Amino acid sequence: MNFITYLIGLPLIGGLLCLLIPKAKEVIAVAISVITFAVSILAFVFPDQASQYFIFDKMSGFVALFISLFGFLIVLYSIKFMQKLSAERKISLTQYYCYVLWTLAASLGAVLSNNLILLLVFWGFLGLTLYLLMQIGASDFQESSAAAKKTFIIIGGSDCFMILGIAIIWFLTGTFQMDKISINFASYNSPSLPVIAFVCLTIAVFAKAGAMPFHTWIPDAASTAPIPITAYLPASLDKLLGIYLLARICLNLFNVSAYQHINVFLMFIGAITIIAAVFMALIQHDLKKMIAYMNISGAGYMVLGIGTNNPVGIAGGLFYMLSTTLWTSCLFLCAGSVECKTGTTDLDKLGGLAKYMPLTFLSSLIAALSISGVPPFNGFFSKWMIYQGLISSLPTSNFQLLTLLFIAAAMFGSALTLASFMKLLHGVFLGQASKHQNIKTSERISEVSWTMWLPQIFLAVLCAIFGVFAIQIPLKYFIFPSLSTSHFPFPAVFSGVWQPGLATLLIIVGIAFGFIFYIISGLKYRISDTYIGGETLPSEVRVTGADFYQTIKDIGFFKTMYSLAEQKMFDIYDWGRKIVSSVGSVLSELHTGNFETYLSWCLIGAGILLLVLVH
Amino acid sequence: MRTLFEFIIFPGFLFTAIAGMVFSWIDRKVTARVQWRQGPPFFQPVYDFIKLLGKETIVPSSANSVIFLLSPLLAIASTTLASVILWKAIINPQSLFVGDLLVVIYLLAVTPLAVILGASASGNPIASLAASREMKLYSAYELPFIFSILVSVIKLNTIKLGEIILSQQSSGIIFNSFSGVIAFVVFLLTIQAKLGLVPFDMAEAETEIAGGVFIEYSGVPLAIHKLNRIMLLFIIPVFASVLFFGGKFWSIIVVLVLIILIRNTNPRVRIDQAIKFFWRTCLIFSIFAVVLATIGY
Numbered sequence: 001m002n003f004i005t006y007l008i009g010l011p012l013i014g015g016l017l018c019l020l021i022p023k024a025k026e027v028i029a030v031a032i033s034v035i036t037f038a039v040s041i042l043a044f045v046f047p048d049q050a051s052q053y054f055i056f057d058k059m060s061g062f063v064a065l066f067i068s069l070f071g072f073l074i075v076l077y078s079i080k081f082m083q084k085l086s087a088e089r090k091i092s093l094t095q096y097y098c099y100v101l102w103t104l105a106a107s108l109g110a111v112l113s114n115n116l117i118l119l120l121v122f123w124g125f126l127g128l129t130l131y132l133l134m135q136i137g138a139s140d141f142q143e144s145s146a147a148a149k150k151t152f153i154i155i156g157g158s159d160c161f162m163i164l165g166i167a168i169i170w171f172l173t174g175t176f177q178m179d180k181i182s183i184n185f186a187s188y189n190s191p192s193l194p195v196i197a198f199v200c201l202t203i204a205v206f207a208k209a210g211a212m213p214f215h216t217w218i219p220d221a222a223s224t225a226p227i228p229i230t231a232y233l234p235a236s237l238d239k240l241l242g243i244y245l246l247a248r249i250c251l252n253l254f255n256v257s258a259y260q261h262i263n264v265f266l267m268f269i270g271a272i273t274i275i276a277a278v279f280m281a282l283i284q285h286d287l288k289k290m291i292a293y294m295n296i297s298g299a300g301y302m303v304l305g306i307g308t309n310n311p312v313g314i315a316g317g318l319f320y321m322l323s324t325t326l327w328t329s330c331l332f333l334c335a336g337s338v339e340c341k342t343g344t345t346d347l348d349k350l351g352g353l354a355k356y357m358p359l360t361f362l363s364s365l366i367a368a369l370s371i372s373g374v375p376p377f378n379g380f381f382s383k384w385m386i387y388q389g390l391i392s393s394l395p396t397s398n399f400q401l402l403t404l405l406f407i408a409a410a411m412f413g414s415a416l417t418l419a420s421f422m423k424l425l426h427g428v429f430l431g432q433a434s435k436h437q438n439i440k441t442s443e444r445i446s447e448v449s450w451t452m453w454l455p456q457i458f459l460a461v462l463c464a465i466f467g468v469f470a471i472q473i474p475l476k477y478f479i480f481p482s483l484s485t486s487h488f489p490f491p492a493v494f495s496g497v498w499q500p501g502l503a504t505l506l507i508i509v510g511i512a513f514g515f516i517f518y519i520i521s522g523l524k525y526r527i528s529d530t531y532i533g534g535e536t537l538p539s540e541v542r543v544t545g546a547d548f549y550q551t552i553k554d555i556g557f558f559k560t561m562y563s564l565a566e567q568k569m570f571d572i573y574d575w576g577r578k579i580v581s582s583v584g585s586v587l588s589e590l591h592t593g594n595f596e597t598y599l600s601w602c603l604i605g606a607g608i609l610l611l612v613l614v615h
Numbered sequence: 616m617r618t619l620f621e622f623i624i625f626p627g628f629l630f631t632a633i634a635g636m637v638f639s640w641i642d643r644k645v646t647a648r649v650q651w652r653q654g655p656p657f658f659q660p661v662y663d664f665i666k667l668l669g670k671e672t673i674v675p676s677s678a679n680s681v682i683f684l685l686s687p688l689l690a691i692a693s694t695t696l697a698s699v700i701l702w703k704a705i706i707n708p709q710s711l712f713v714g715d716l717l718v719v720i721y722l723l724a725v726t727p728l729a730v731i732l733g734a735s736a737s738g739n740p741i742a743s744l745a746a747s748r749e750m751k752l753y754s755a756y757e758l759p760f761i762f763s764i765l766v767s768v769i770k771l772n773t774i775k776l777g778e779i780i781l782s783q784q785s786s787g788i789i790f791n792s793f794s795g796v797i798a799f800v801v802f803l804l805t806i807q808a809k810l811g812l813v814p815f816d817m818a819e820a821e822t823e824i825a826g827g828v829f830i831e832y833s834g835v836p837l838a839i840h841k842l843n844r845i846m847l848l849f850i851i852p853v854f855a856s857v858l859f860f861g862g863k864f865w866s867i868i869v870v871l872v873l874i875i876l877i878r879n880t881n882p883r884v885r886i887d888q889a890i891k892f893f894w895r896t897c898l899i900f901s902i903f904a905v906v907l908a909t910i911g912y
Contacts, residue, residue, distance in 0.1 A: 525684075
């Protein structure tokens with residue numbers, strides 16, 4: 001027996017056990033996820049040999065490690081959260097834990113499989129568990145079943161493309177074993193078939209990771225599904241899996257370096273995703289939807305990084321994948337805690353929570369600073385690597401101007417990310433306390449229980465550590481080994497300079513000096529009312545964070561774009577639905593229910609058939 | 616230990632603060648002369664700073680006091696670090712200290728971030744409005760700012776500050792080209808907003824929202840915020856000089872004079888006008904500069 005069997009088998013059996021012994025479901029779920037996490041650490045330290053069906057190299061190893069880490073954290077968080085939620089709504093917790101564990105098994109299976117068919121099976125199974133999980137924790141059954149259906153159709157539809165891509169790969173190479181496949185575009189006279197296969201597989205990746213134009217299920221899922229599920233699947237597991245597969249496609253299955261168009265295509269998708277998603281995030285009024293859009297824009301950075309096709313860019317893309325899962329799930333969990341305590345995630349009704357929930361505030365502050373790329377957190381380091389990848393691809397690129405636009409898009413995207421998170425922090429944790437929320441809950445608002453804040457703080461601390469000690473920990477143990485071949489001469493790849501350890505030390509020294517300054521000057525301050533120019537504010541008037549960026553929304557060009565977005569003009573699912581229903585409405589004209597009409601159709605058909613046969 | 620000395624004394628905090636005060640005095644003196652006034656004595660910035668230190672610190676009751684008091688420190692620490700990085704590169708271009716161009720760009724973004732956090736933490740509605748303006752202004756100027764910096768990156772093909780300076784010394788400064796001139800003009804306008812000076816001072820706007828982001832600040836925290844602004848008045852011209860003139864000393868003064876002239880000859884614009892200005896006019900010019908730079912002009 002080897003580790004891989006345990007990794008996939010344990011959660012699978014655990015899920016069944018939950019169904020069999022419903023009373024001990026929480027204990028089973030926690031125990032199984034802890035053991036799986038422990039096994040994945042062991043497996044990472046002592047990797048198994050690759051077999052025909054499963055592979056355990058450095059890349060799949062570290063992705064598996066983080067998948068099981070998220071499994072554990074989410075189960076821990078779910079205990080209290082789901083208890084409260086199931087008291088409010090009718091939720092079968094037994095099914096919930098069972099599906100969560102099965103999702104864990106399927107994700108580990110998908111990451112570790114070395115066979116395309118096996119990968120496809122696990123991949124499809126994940127789509128199913130996502131659908132089921134979204135269904136059970138519904139706030140509003142109608143709405144959430146629509147969202148679940150949308151998700152299922154987008155994910156399932158992209159799986160069809162994946163099947164097609166895999167079929168073409170089999171046709172070209174005659175094998176399903178991933179480590180034996182290596183398709184070089186340069187060796188084909190007209191590489192249309194490999195390009196189709198490549199695009200088909202990337203569509204599956206985009207749908208999973210949430211890159212445009214297949215991103216639209218994420219905001220819907222985020223606003224209806226229970227928050228642990230959003231933090232679990234779209235925010236972390238799907239990102240890990242999608243970008244893991246993209247890295248495998250670009251690095252192992254295909255050799256794309258001879259074909260620059262492919263790279264530009266990937267980078268273009270990445271850049272568009274970053275900018276469009278972040279602009280949508282700016283104007284959201286709902287905490288969960290806002291984080292969901294930031295999550296989508298994160299997928300853009302990863303695709304952009306991997307699309308650069310040079311060592312530092314790809315490593316940056318993978319590092320960004322790792323980082324983004326940490327901070328988005330942290331933010332989703334914080335949003336969950338806020339929802340748990342106040343009963344809402346509407347930015348209009350929140351405000352001033354930092355005093356009551358200091359730990360949640362601290363963890364979302366760190367996560368928000370990381371995602372906005374503020375040095376020295378991990379977001380800055382990974383973005384810095386992606387920018388370098390783009391800049392160092394400039395001299396040899398045939399598409400210099402486009403690459404420059406991509407760099408600007410990525411950097412501007414990070415500025416807008418900062419803007420959206422300032423809105424979030426202002427709207428939820430800082431700013432004026434909401435009267436509405438205070439009157440009702442001033443006694444009740446307090447920090448959440450430790451099973452909920454521990455995962456948040458843990459993820460936030462990881463964000464900080466992975467930023468300050470980026471070279472010493474994540475790059476050394478996870479990213480560089482998984483890419484280390486002759487093609488990637490790590491670690492001598494950086495073209496810039498950034499010493500996060502020293503910088504952090506100096507900033508801390510600076511702040512410490514400032515504190516000494518405060519102490520010398522007495523450190524006593526007087527508490528007084530806010531100064532608003534001598535006016536008295538009516539109690540219901542306050543500046544919420546919700547309309548922070550109304551000015552931007554009112555500018556001509558953006559006004560049109562936002563109103564188009566509100567009409568779902570950029571939603572590929574909505575387009576598909578419209579096309580299907582318009583085709584259907586034409587065809588339904590034929591179904592009059594009139595016997596004579598059907599009979600005449602039969603006769604016409606028989607006549608055509610006869611003519612064909614006679615010829 | 617040596618690094619600590621560099622961080623605190625030279626070319627770090629103390630040096631930047633003193634140089635910034637000199638720059639601030641030049642700014643006030645020139646402004647006064649433009650307005651037919653006498654202007655303050657040379658040590659006026661120091662007097663102002665010391666006066667604020669002696670004042671009482673007031674924290675509003677609605678505030679989150681930790682973030683409120685931490686924000687000026689965060690801003691000034693990052694500004695100091697950016698200053699050390701820039702000056703180490705100017706003094707010895709071979710040295711690879713802490714960060715490169717991208718790091719400096721992001722460190723300079725910490726100041727608006729800290730100011731906004733502090734303003735939001737005060738719980739004052741006027742500060743919230745001002746924070747929203749500051750944030751919109753930041754996202755507005757950041758786009759042309761990035762594009763104009765990219766011109767230097769394309770031409771010199773490096774993001775190490777030392778190499779940016781060295782290659783401009785050996786093969787001519789960026790400003791000596793069409794794209795360089797356009798990029799510099801755009802850069803000059805964006806740093807006007809970065810420094811929060813007229814015509815882009817709508818986030819502070821004393822006459823309108825009573826100091827805006829700083830409305831609740833007083834005493835020592837306010838002194839630190841003001842000192843940070845003064846340091847930026849020195850750092851950002853230095854940054855411009857590194858990018859477009861290879862770090863030559865005279866260019867720092869030229870940039871400062873241009874900033875003062877713009878500040879004294881323009882009225883304050885509204886925030887939506889500023890956004891349109893940066894996302895339309897400035898953006899077009901800066902993209903034009905980038906296109907020129909890619910084809911070698």
